[in-house]
Amino acid sequence: MFDTMTMTKTLGALCGSLLILLLGAWVAESLYHVGGKGHGDHAEQAYVIEVEGGDDAGAAEEETGPTLEELLAAADVAKGAKAFSKCKACHKLEDGANATGPHLFGVVNRAVGSVDGFGYSGNLVAVADTWSPENLDAFIENPKKFAPGTKMSFSGMKKPVDRANLIAYLETIQ
Incomplete structure (x- = not known):
């Protein structure tokens, strides 16, 4: 039994601990605060360094790699x-052999969307007419961005060289 x-x-003890915690947080905030006047305010820059070309210089120097054709x-x-090998779990190369995905x-x-007997998902037919190398490249890079609503669970192939190699390989499958 507990007595009063x-x-x-x-x-x-609980209230004292809470008070010490709040006071400690307040002291730390006032010592190490780097923002503006309050929590929601943005800090103003103390000084500005001018550079040649201004703000447009960064956009002009955006790194561009080789083109898809190259x-x-x-x-x-x-x-x-x-x-x-990343594709073969869901796609087959034999004509008419659909799996989870359509045959390639x-x-x-x-x-696009022309394989008989396969139920396509999402906006695939609305975003492209043919599987040109450019459309394949964009789809393989990020399927969900290229065709919103697609059920294809592949997250994409990020390296352009890998995508080009894959497309060149798929061109040989006739």
């Missing part, structure tokens, strides 16, 4: 076959 004195001491011209079909036999320059 023990309960009062426990409650006092990547396809230098593509390695053998590396593309290796890259296909002759997919390059084939009409």
Whole structure:
């Protein structure tokens, strides 16, 4: 059984601990605060360093790599076959052999959504007419961004060289 004195001491200890915690947070905030006047305010810059070209210089220097055409011209079909290993869990290369995804036999320059007997999802047909190398590149990079609502669970292939190798390999499957 608890007596009143023990309960009062426990409650006092809790309130004292909370008070020390709040005071400590307030002191730390005032010592180490780097923002503006309040929590929601943005800090103003103390000084500005002017550079040649102003704000437009950063946008002009955006790094650009080789074009898709250049990547396809230098593509390695053998590396593309290796890259296909990420696809073969859901896609088959034999004509008419649908799996979780449609077959990829002759997919390059084939009409989008044209495989008989496969139920496509999302806006696939609305975003492209044919599986041109450019459309394949964009789809393989990020399927959900290219065709919102697609059920394809693949997160995408980020490296342009890998995508070009894969597309070059798929062009050989006729």
